[in-house]
Structures are given as structure tokens and as C-alpha cells.
Amino acid sequence: MDFVSEHAGRPPARLTRRDVARALLAVPSGQALVAVPDLRRAMFAAGNPLSAAFWDSVKATLAAIENGVATVGDVQRWLEATGTEPILITRDYFVWPEEGERGPVATELYELLVAHLEERVESGEIDPDRLVAGDSAAREVYERIQDRWLATPLPDGRVPGAAVSDELDQELFASWDEEEAFALSELRRVLADLPEPSLPSAELAAAAGRLRALLTEPGYPGNVLRACAGLDGEPLPEDDTELWLTVAAGVASPVSDLQDEDEHQFWDLEGELSQEDAALAALCTIHHADWLATVAALARRGPGVLASPERIARLVAESDDIDVDMDDPEDLETTESLFTSVTPLWRELGIVDDHTVLTALGWWGLPKALERAWSPE
Structure with missing residues (x-):
């Protein structure tokens, strides 16, 4: 329990399913499986028992990882079924950067979305038990909430989806400029040792x-x-x-x-x-x-x-x-x-x-x- 609370940065009474799932994924699956019964009892004692459906999914997912049959997609889908894990790729084709590759804007907005989803779980609009059971209607609600949040201006005027995309573009351009500048310096180094051809x-x-x-x-x-x-x-x-x-x-x-007058021609994947x-x-x-x-x-x-x-x-x-x-x-x-x-x-x-x-x-x-x-x- 101490590890999970420290990993999530919250006291036991406020831990969410996502907090528990991410902490369990942060250690070897065998170790996590052994710890689950004690963790479940500690959560119950802290007045935050979560649900039987969640704990069943924990055991099933960790066992699949331990046996080498779980895919990355399976684990991601399980995380999303906690109800507060942002969808990696939304229905509107917004893609969150990987955790280690998020800039300050993406990191901030990601956490704001997690907080927004936690509010929707509290209000009952998102039902994690139905999500973990694979209920398609619950999944549609979950996806729609995130698409709507990404497209809705925040109090400071920023549109989350656009703000993250702008930051990614700036990082891409900066990386490109850096690569180009290095290539230019190397080209000039090579040319400095060669005779100048006549025109x-x-x-x-x-x-x-x-x-x-x-x-x-x-x-x-x-x-x-x-x-x-x-x-x-x-x-x-x-x-x-x-x-x-x-x-x-x-x-x-x-x-x-x-x-090209036919701007849709390029998107004809067939x-x-x-x-x-x-x-x-x-x-x-x-x-x-x-x-x-x-x-x-x-x-x-x-x-x-x-x-x-x-x-x-x-x-x-x-x-x-x-x-x-x-x-x-x-x-x-x-x-x-x-x-x-x-x-x-x-x-x-x-x-x-x-x-x-x-x-x-x-x-x-x-x-x-x-x-x-x-x-x-």
C-alpha cells in the first residue's frame, strides 16, 4: 500500500483504479500477482475497496502478462477500462505522445484530462465496471467524453487537442532544425577540405x-x-x-x-x-x-x-x-x-x-x- 500511494502521490483513501493499475504495472508481474491479495485487504481497510470486477481484471491481466500472452494493446485497453486513463488514440484520431515524450503542455493537459475523467467517474457518467466488462455503450460514452474535452476551450482559452498538437509541431520543427544545422556544419567541414570547382x-x-x-x-x-x-x-x-x-x-x-484540384485524391488509401x-x-x-x-x-x-x-x-x-x-x-x-x-x-x-x-x-x-x-x- 505504501508503494502504491507513493507511486500515485495520493493517500490510500483517494486511490483510483488507474492509480492501482499503474503501480502494479510498475513492478514485475509475478511480484504484483503475489501482492494483490494483501493490497486488496489494505484497500478495504482504508475504506476504498474498489470493486470485485476490478480485482478480477487485475488478476486476469497480470496473469496474462506473466504467461507472456498479453499484448501491449491488451494492457492499454485494460488501463483505459479503469475509467480515468486517457485513450491513447481517440475516435477523432487525436494521439497522445508517449509518457516519456510529452512536453510541458502535453503533461499538464494530460493530467487535467485525468482529473476530468475522475470527476465523470464520481458523477456516474463513466462506469468502470461496465468498461472492464467490455460494454460497447459504456466505451462509446467514455470515448465521447474525451473527444468533447479535447475540443472544448479551457478557461484560459486553450483548446487541449490543438495545444498538444502545436507543442508537438514545435518540438518536431526544433528537432528538424537542429538536425539540419548539424548536417550543414558537417557539409561545410567536408567542403572546406576540397578545391572550389570553377563555374x-x-x-x-x-x-x-x-x-x-x-x-x-x-x-x-x-x-x-x-x-x-x-x-x-x-x-x-x-x-x-x-x-x-x-x-x-x-x-x-x-x-x-x-x-492538385482534387485534394481528396491523396487520401485514397486504396x-x-x-x-x-x-x-x-x-x-x-x-x-x-x-x-x-x-x-x-x-x-x-x-x-x-x-x-x-x-x-x-x-x-x-x-x-x-x-x-x-x-x-x-x-x-x-x-x-x-x-x-x-x-x-x-x-x-x-x-x-x-x-x-x-x-x-x-x-x-x-x-x-x-x-x-x-x-x-x-
């Missing part, structure tokens, strides 16, 4: 001319390059170097999505992605480390080196510039498949030729494009 003016002018025509054409690859560079509806830069670097940087770090959507999805999936390893290797080797997707996958696997373990053939295949969407766009930019061999323009421009893509300014 192939004729090749750049020819590539920019082709690019200006391509960006005005409908369909792939013009629409993908426009989206990557964020040039949909925007006038093209007049300077050839600016135009080329803008588009090349966009391939490494796409600025926007495709402009359909196949178009060539354009598949290409953009691949570009957005490539990690900073893979770009760094690829461009660093090509910059060191210079014009004439093969830059096919297969070769790029091998360059990433063998790179000394990143800490990556790609001994698994599936990892190589994944990297190769992602760069299969890159090399056709590089060909349009003149970074590689028709045989996917790095050109003088690619040797000069790829490092500059990647540096631009990762620079905050």
Missing part, C-alpha cells in the same frame, strides 16, 4: 534555358520541380544561377506540395500514388545524413563518377561522413529506391548526364544547392 558557365546557361522551358510545362517533371522550388504561381528568377540553385536546392528540401506524388514523397523521405553522404562523396570524386541510384546507395553505406549501419540488403534497397526519384530530376538539371554520370555542372552546383537547402536564411 561551367556554358553548361549552366544551357541547363537554365532548358529549365525555364520545362517549368512552364504541365505534368511531370515540371510540376515536381516547381513544387520543390516553391515556384508555383511565382515568377522565375531572372538570373540563371539563382534559378538553377533554387530548383536544385528544392530537390534536396522540397518547399511545397503539388497543386489507390496508387501518381508519379508526381510518389516522387515528392521519396524526396521528403530521404534523411539529411543520406544527402550529406551522397553529395560529400560526389564532391570528392568529381565529374565522371557514376551517380546512379545503386551507386549512391553504396556510397551512403560506405560513407565515413555519417554514422550509419547499412549492412542489411533491405537498407541498401530502400536508399536506392528513394534516389530513383532523384536522378531523373538531376538529369533535367544537368547534374548528371543520360548515363547518370556526374557532370561538371553537378560537381560545381550540388554542394552549393545542398548548402542553400539547409541554410536558415
